[in-house]
Amino acid sequence: MKREKFGSRLGFILVSAGCAIGIGNVWKFPYMCGEFGGAAFILIYLIFLLILGIPVMICEFAVGRGSRLSVAASFEKLEPEGTRWHVMKWIGVIGCYLLMMFYTTVGGWMMYYCYRSIKGEFVGASSDTVAEGFTDMLGNVPVMTFWTVLICVVGFAVCYFGIQKGIERVSKVMMSALLLIMVVLVIHSIFLEGAEDGIRFYLVPDFARMKEIGIGNVIFGAMSQAFFTLSIGIGAMLIFGSYIGQERSLSGEAASITLLDTFVALMAGFIIIPSCFAFGIEPGAGPSLIFITIPNIFAQMPGGRIWGALFFLFLTFAAFTTIVAVFENIISFAIDLLGWSRKKSVLVNVVMLVILSMPCVLGFNVLAGFEPLGAGTNIMDLEDFIVSNNLLPLGSLGYVLFCIRKNGWGWENFLSEVNAGEGVHFPRGLKGYVSYVLPLIIIVIYLKGYYDMFAGRGTAVLVGWMAAAVLFMGFVLFCAAGAGKSKDKQNT
Numbered sequence: 001m002k003r004e005k006f007g008s009r010l011g012f013i014l015v016s017a018g019c020a021i022g023i024g025n026v027w028k029f030p031y032m033c034g035e036f037g038g039a040a041f042i043l044i045y046l047i048f049l050l051i052l053g054i055p056v057m058i059c060e061f062a063v064g065r066g067s068r069l070s071v072a073a074s075f076e077k078l079e080p081e082g083t084r085w086h087v088m089k090w091i092g093v094i095g096c097y098l099l100m101m102f103y104t105t106v107g108g109w110m111m112y113y114c115y116r117s118i119k120g121e122f123v124g125a126s127s128d129t130v131a132e133g134f135t136d137m138l139g140n141v142p143v144m145t146f147w148t149v150l151i152c153v154v155g156f157a158v159c160y161f162g163i164q165k166g167i168e169r170v171s172k173v174m175m176s177a178l179l180l181i182m183v184v185l186v187i188h189s190i191f192l193e194g195a196e197d198g199i200r201f202y203l204v205p206d207f208a209r210m211k212e213i214g215i216g217n218v219i220f221g222a223m224s225q226a227f228f229t230l231s232i233g234i235g236a237m238l239i240f241g242s243y244i245g246q247e248r249s250l251s252g253e254a255a256s257i258t259l260l261d262t263f264v265a266l267m268a269g270f271i272i273i274p275s276c277f278a279f280g281i282e283p284g285a286g287p288s289l290i291f292i293t294i295p296n297i298f299a300q301m302p303g304g305r306i307w308g309a310l311f312f313l314f315l316t317f318a319a320f321t322t323i324v325a326v327f328e329n330i331i332s333f334a335i336d337l338l339g340w341s342r343k344k345s346v347l348v349n350v351v352m353l354v355i356l357s358m359p360c361v362l363g364f365n366v367l368a369g370f371e372p373l374g375a376g377t378n379i380m381d382l383e384d385f386i387v388s389n390n391l392l393p394l395g396s397l398g399y400v401l402f403c404i405r406k407n408g409w410g411w412e413n414f415l416s417e418v419n420a421g422e423g424v425h426f427p428r429g430l431k432g433y434v435s436y437v438l439p440l441i442i443i444v445i446y447l448k449g450y451y452d453m454f455a456g457r458g459t460a461v462l463v464g465w466m467a468a469a470v471l472f473m474g475f476v477l478f479c480a481a482g483a484g485k486s487k488d489k490q491n492t
Helices: 009-020 023-035 039-067 071-078 085-119 127-139 141-160 162-190 196-203 207-213 215-228 250-278 288-300 304-338 342-362 379-404 411-418 428-457 459-480
Strands: none
Touching: 009 162, 009 250, 009 304, 023 039, 023 085, 023 215, 023 250, 023 288, 023 304, 039 071, 039 196, 039 207, 039 215, 039 250, 039 379, 039 411, 039 428, 071 085, 071 304, 085 127, 085 141, 085 288, 085 304, 085 342, 085 379, 085 459, 127 141, 127 288, 141 162, 141 304, 141 342, 162 250, 162 304, 196 250, 207 215, 215 379, 215 428, 250 288, 250 411, 288 304, 304 342, 342 379, 379 411, 379 428, 379 459, 411 428, 428 459
16 A cells, blocks of 8 residues: 655644644643743753654654554564564554543543633633533533544544545644634733733743752653653654655754744743733642633633633644544554555544543543542543553653664664755764663653652552563563664665
8 A cells, every 4th residue: 555645844744743732732831830930940841852852753753754654563664683673563552542542531621611612601700610610521421422522533534534635634724723823812811911920930930949849840840741742652753754755854854843842832831821920820720720720711801702712722723633643643553554444444443442532531420439540540640641651751762772772773774764855964973862861861751750650659659660660661671672683774
């Protein structure tokens, strides 16, 4: 089957950026910024995007373009004979399915709140009414199910038409609309009365405040956010590398996508942080910031019905572009592994994803008593933990090791693929950094994430989970340890 390609470079950049731009940018980034002290957090975040996010994204794109396959089959094509790298494909396959098992639910929330804002439900509502509305939604199985199923069906319908006629066309429209809506909301937010303190908090680093919070906490928070915001590690970016030609080098493309992703995250902060200060709302309110705190702001704001509808439309577009991009990965698994047609893969997977999304939906109501990670947790927390704290960092470590090790694809093959075409070339002198420093950073992030999550639950719990983390990391090292005959550049 002939491999599809993007119709234009702009299409590739917007679709790939759409995959990276999602809930992490417009939901997690603003409240983390508020929680970790504002501008100082942002400065460290930008540094880690440069030294961590871009190199890992380049590795994913290179494996995708070098193999012309999805993560389900790319390692088999590029690995030396007799090695075990191909076993790592399950990190990507499982990761994409698991990510969509809870991401579709949150995407459904965004669509529902956009609908509620258009109806004017938040106009003049009290803070208690807004909070109760979110709680009522979580307990309403039919409502939760309807919006989750709707976003699954619409997402797969877009993918049904393929890369150029479906995903690229829709992503161009949605990303253009997203950027336009975002600029309008930013202008409105920064000119609100009382927004000046929020702008200062957001733009002027306060290192004394950073010291109060804990320098280590801020650094690791920024590092983790930079790592997770780009959707790297489970092959979500790899698939789009497989659809592009060799006219452009991959370093410049990865930098462009990261720049666009970062721009959206920073603008989301400009929408939310000044608004919070203008209306006396705590910007570090956590995950409730979007669904409880922000509707309260719009309830107090002149023209809140219009601004609220635009805001949640912005969030819906951000979530939907990621959902469509990961759906494309899922569809490609069956095409590459089983030889299915796109139509068959779409029809089977839309049914599978609807069924697989139901545990997350029911975890807030029927299955609310199931607390897999301790008191107050739910099924979504478990699914997010498996993806965010495990599969993303472990998958990223695997890609880096595969691209630089002699028993993997190898540095020369990697460099040849990355630097093919016009544009910025990846410096050969960074081999030492990519070989040693970058894997060490990923390992530190991974183990620190486990430590932060379980340190306050007693020594036995901490030791048990840290042992599990070491075991999971051992899986990647096991895959990387197999000996084999090196391949030459024929694969590139």
